[in-house]
Amino acid sequence: MNAITSAKQEQVNVTTKASLSQIELTETVGNIYADDAKMSIRNANVYYGDKQAIDNISLDLAKNQVTALIGPSGCGKSTFLRCLNRMNDTIDICKITGQFTLDDEDIYAKSLDPVLLRARVGMVFQKPNPFPKSIYENVAYGARIHGLINNKAELDEIVETSLQKAGLFNEVKDRLNDPGTGLSGGQQQRLCIARTIAVSPEVILMDEPASALDPIATAIIEELIDELKEKYTIAIVTHSMQQAARVSQHTAYFHMGKLVEMGKTEDIFTRPSHKLTENYITGRFG
Amino acid sequence: MTTPKETNTPSGFTSKLHLDKHISRRFNEELEQVRNLVMNMGALVEQQVNDGLRAVLNADEKLAAKVIERDREVNTMELEIDEYCTQILARRQPAASDLRLIVSVIKSITDLERMGDEAVKFGKNAIKLAKGSFAEEEGARPLIELKHLGNHVSSTLNRALTAYAQMDVAEALEIIKDDSIIDEEFDNISRLLVTKMMENPREIKNALRVTWCARALERIGDHTTNLCEYIVYLVEGKDVRHSSIEQIKASISK
Numbered sequence: 359m360n361a362i363t364s365a366k367q368e369q370v371n372v373t374t375k376a377s378l379s380q381i382e383l384t385e386t387v388g389n390i391y392a393d394d395a396k397m398s399i400r401n402a403n404v405y406y407g408d409k410q411a412i413d414n415i416s417l418d419l420a421k422n423q424v425t426a427l428i429g430p431s432g433c434g435k436s437t438f439l440r441c442l443n444r445m446n447d448t449i450d451i452c453k454i455t456g457q458f459t460l461d462d463e464d465i466y467a468k469s470l471d472p473v474l475l476r477a478r479v480g481m482v483f484q485k486p487n488p489f490p491k492s493i494y495e496n497v498a499y500g501a502r503i504h505g506l507i508n509n510k511a512e513l514d515e516i517v518e519t520s521l522q523k524a525g526l527f528n529e530v531k532d533r534l535n536d537p538g539t540g541l542s543g544g545q546q547q548r549l550c551i552a553r554t555i556a557v558s559p560e561v562i563l564m565d566e567p568a569s570a571l572d573p574i575a576t577a578i579i580e581e582l583i584d585e586l587k588e589k590y591t592i593a594i595v596t597h598s599m600q601q602a603a604r605v606s607q608h609t610a611y612f613h614m615g616k617l618v619e620m621g622k623t624e625d626i627f628t629r630p631s632h633k634l635t636e637n638y639i640t641g642r643f644g
Numbered sequence: 645m646t647t648p649k650e651t652n653t654p655s656g657f658t659s660k661l662h663l664d665k666h667i668s669r670r671f672n673e674e675l676e677q678v679r680n681l682v683m684n685m686g687a688l689v690e691q692q693v694n695d696g697l698r699a700v701l702n703a704d705e706k707l708a709a710k711v712i713e714r715d716r717e718v719n720t721m722e723l724e725i726d727e728y729c730t731q732i733l734a735r736r737q738p739a740a741s742d743l744r745l746i747v748s749v750i751k752s753i754t755d756l757e758r759m760g761d762e763a764v765k766f767g768k769n770a771i772k773l774a775k776g777s778f779a780e781e782e783g784a785r786p787l788i789e790l791k792h793l794g795n796h797v798s799s800t801l802n803r804a805l806t807a808y809a810q811m812d813v814a815e816a817l818e819i820i821k822d823d824s825i826i827d828e829e830f831d832n833i834s835r836l837l838v839t840k841m842m843e844n845p846r847e848i849k850n851a852l853r854v855t856w857c858a859r860a861l862e863r864i865g866d867h868t869t870n871l872c873e874y875i876v877y878l879v880e881g882k883d884v885r886h887s888s889i890e891q892i893k894a895s896i897s898k
Contacts, residue, residue: 627739
């Protein structure tokens with residue numbers, strides 16, 4: 359019997375939210391500040407109608423580094439990530455307070471165009487979502503609508519370099535006009551990353567980018583994240599603790615809408631300070 | 645044989661590390677099993693050290709042979725625990741305190757195995773001493789000193805294993821501090837033996853054998869200190885090797 363099936367067949371103790379909440383949440387422990395912050399968030403609160411999804415979270419995203427956001431389902435990590443490029447604007451009942459800055463600029467300022475913001479702060483989703491167009495068009499689309507190019511030659515170059523940076527070019531160079539949806543899952547995800555890169559973002563947000571991929575495609579994406587951080591600041595939401603440990607330099611642990619602990623990844627996974635963090639990453643209940 | 649009382653109760657070790665609190669019950673059992681294996685190995689090594697010492701002091705050839713023979717069991721246990729830890733690393737990818745537990749176990753059993761090797765040295769020297777006459781020499785002061793050092797080292801090892809079972813950092817620190825006393829006693833016995841050798845060159849061979857035994861005890865003391873350092877690492881997450889006792893206390897209180 360292999361490890362996976364035996365793990366599945368194990369009896370699983372039932373854990374309830376009540377048992378987790380018995381440990382009192384106070385201030386965030388660890389260090390939320392970065393020496394060289396690309397984005398800074400202070401006292402963020404997010405409400406969906408009456409329900410508070412994010413409770414007074416402050417943290418920095420360090421420039422050219424990878425910050426992993428981890429925590430159980432419903433802890434608010436994806437909601438938080440979506441605030442960073444105003445993806446929550448489209449939800450009517452969503453109310454956001456607090457300060458969100460990108461290079462000291464308020465991203466919720468009235469004068470700021472959210473479409474331009476989303477070019478600077480790109481996003482990659484859990485399920486690869488290429489447009490039902492050719493591979494070339496998938497990558498070219500953003501550059502074209504943002505008016506980043508003057509002629510076809512420039513566009514060709516952007517498409518090629520973006521695909522190269524996403525580690526996909528060699529696999530698709532002979533079939534750029536084939537539909538993007540015909541690629542494998544891992545290739546589609548890299549196509550989405552290429553599409554994000556094509557508009558020259560400064561920050562890339564990734565919401566479980568590898569959770570729908572097999573281990574090899576996952577390893578390729580993780581390798582890519584490691585290379586991308588040279589040019590971009592990256593925040594990644596992941597349910598895989600090992601992935602967070604592998605790819606990130608900073609880790610933030612979310613729990614029931616609060617930021618429990620943030621620190622260097624090397625510390626969080628060997629000697630976390632907060633009991634809740636310890637319980638989560640070691641698979642313990644309350 | 646003096647076995648730490650707490651070995652088979654869930655207090656101390658299990659409760660302090662919350663080993664019984666994983667969502668996966670099987671993982672709880674695996675970690676509990678690792679812990680039991682280490683405590684069993686510790687008990688066996690302690691017995692080896694005590695028996696080896698007794699063999700030397702009583703010139704008991706039979707017991708000495710038994711100690712040498714039983715070292716195989718110690719070695720087998722080391723291999724078994726190593727394999728068990730490798731399996732847990734591969735299949736569970738432990739983190740935080742679970743990871744520190746596995747790392748400290750892997751390190752601890754190396755020290756325990758080496759202590760076992762030192763016990764074998766007693767055995768070998770005991771056989772040779774029994775064949776010589778030194779043991780029966782009237783007023784064999786070196787052996788009395790060796791007994792004294794041996795009892796000290798043995799009780800320190802027992803305390804360390806109990807501290808391991810209870811995850812008792814305060815006691816671990818006390819033991820680390822006490823290692824300098826063992827070193828001093830070793831120096832005393834060495835001086836005494838050098839004097840003996842100068843007085844009576846015909847006894848050099850036997851005096852050297854006692855020196856080697858004393859040296860083995862001193863090494864066991866060092867390995868015991870290592871065990872205590874792993875206790876601190878396991879509980880506090882601080883690596884305190886190669887630090888003075890003051891530095892260790894300062895880093896823990898941070």
